[in-house]
Amino acid sequence: MLISRRLPERPLAGVRPFALPALRHPTVSTLLADHRVLLADLLDGLGSPLHVALPEIFGENVVRLRRAFADAGADVDILFAKKANKADCYVSSAATLGVGVDVASTPELVKALAGGVPGHRIGVSGPEKDDTLHAIAVQHGCLVAVDSISELRRLAATARLARRQATVLLRSRTVGQPGSRFGMSAAERGTAVGLCAELADHIGLRGFSFHLNGYSGAERARAANEMIEHCLDARRYGLMTAELVDIGGGLPVRYVEPRIWNEFLAQNDPTHYHAAKDFEDFYPYGGQAADQTAHAIMRHPVDGGESLATKARRHGIRFVVEPGRALLDQAGFTLFRVQQVDDRRESDGYAIVTVAGSSFSLSEQWFNSDYLPDPLLMSAQPTADELFPACVAGSTCLESDMVTWRKIGFPQPVRRGDHLVYLNTAGYQMDSNESPFHDAPLPSKVVVRLGDGETAPRWRLDGIR
Template structure:
């Protein structure tokens, strides 16, 4: 029996699939494309803001731009007064160019280039300082106003992380900030924490509140902390996810490829998105004392968040056209008109697991058909889906495969014009007078 992992039901997505628009766009573009739904981004942003308000916590949401390059989402941030998390000069330029104010940007990433630091400082952006060398660069900038910084803390629970300052480095950084006078405005602390667990995030956030209080005794502002992203997305039901993990094995994959359960993103999460933020705020750091929300309020500390995937939940999908199908013993290989560079999970020795939807070019006939999905490149490893998908019928050239919910980190993180294939365009979909309408995304061409 073929393993399945259907995405959560999504009436809006089903409406788009049934409208005929995707077939028209595939014909017009002559290749794969992505569609994005900015109204879903708006709803996710509103949910995070509501979680902060319900807890009585002052906070700011910054969209982690690395999760998707589409301008549409940055434009929504500008419209809603939300912030954007950038990690390169190009991302900073894109955010400014699409209407986000410099003071609404937070600049993250390790060992930032001098040009990025200088531009960020001149624009009044908040810079998460990752090392003493970087702090010295910031202190050496000649700017007309104090440079806004956070000091990034190395997580004690993840000492192998390459991000952040350890205890001795943090003490040295605080001393340099205190001695810098008006050249710098040390606004607080941040951290980069791998994983999606609530408890470690709440524990470290509680520690940073204490660091703010310590920094204030040195004359520093220290009135905000950033807990980064790491808010999971729930793609499928608990039952489907548990059945998949229990049943999957080498026979379910082309070439008997092996995946361990730990290789996969947690496609089901009982606490996800804004619900995960609520859980963090309700948690008692290290299991004692007042909940994090209470500690933030009592200390007068603002909470900054940098979600990426969680703001993009349901906000877009990827569409590929079938170019050919070949039969193998017991299953088939479907080849589509794009590559696995447009489904980034495949390039981390993992698999994007939610089932693609087959849109047949005409009436579907014949029995169910199991097939993996390969890309159009000459690489044997170029598979969008190694798993033998249970299609309702044998796909045919001209059919479409729609991979659902790919806006978060999937559709463009690793895209490359390999073989001189053009990058799949992004189109923005919306409803106008009861019918779907589209336009190209307005991202600046480079």
């Protein structure tokens, strides 16, 4: 079995597919180069698509992110945003590494607790949480981000019945995004702070959080600075435990080399996509890496010029961060089996490769976008090099079920039975939008550990130990 590595030459816009080779962790490269028979056997045995989870790389990302914050002089607690991937193995790794988990539903909270993460390391976010989620969070001492005055009153009532004190962050709208549906206005925040003082037996205010769309590190730093000021205001109100600022997630991941990404954006055109699909927006696949962004946020100058981290340290403020994608960078990939190839090169100039599975397993479609890094071709029948332009379709009856709208320049013809590898899919892509459409079972996840180099990789189904 062959993994084709040859990349096509850079195309002219609208003539040849543009190559966007995905960055690869050494562990991923080793698996694809030296253990492709194992991967093919797993795909054939467990079905297509198949998600491969690599929790050891998750651990490396934790170490790298911790170092970036420490180098910037910031005191930060990391909570893994569980919404980014449903696999149990990442929660277990977080528990082992002393990392917390951010959850937004009762099932997520139960899974975090079952995975070994103690309640005091779990953050509960999401708008207007229900009473069951409140009750479990209070019982286990979780940090609850409260979205409104009405939720604050409900949470206080739950804590009163449990004869406990709920640990709370107040989620506030920022100056930069006043129209967000999440969080309280300035007037509501003032009322909520007063309620925290009034209900101090049942509500323990620990600080403030916010929600931002986008990946601007500078905007996130400015919002965090606002929350520091809110903490200082709460202290003046007598709430001296206001010491936390939750900056959320939004730490971007670099999927492709920045130079290639910028060239792609300059040449991008609807003719590069099936049916001349015109996308308005893409994830910043060639942007700044997560650890660089984390460092830049904490070193961002605020007020008179001191860094955000310096100001926080001066006032005894600690940060909470909720990375999802950033901790899953390179920590998994997805395999599809080719089910059919409709060669339309003579009529349309490209082929349509249909895989066993659907675009629900690559969730960029949810955002009306395309997952752009090139998939790799694993072929059991290597042939001479021949550029083979093709998009990739799912096997459902939906016209819009395109796994990849963009025309990929495969280095040889794709055949029925070949396998496609989509790299770096652990962060949001794998399972955020998966559905048992057509009564198809949800794809399996296998947890793979590479070993010491002399023994074969070990694998197990996620959730089975």
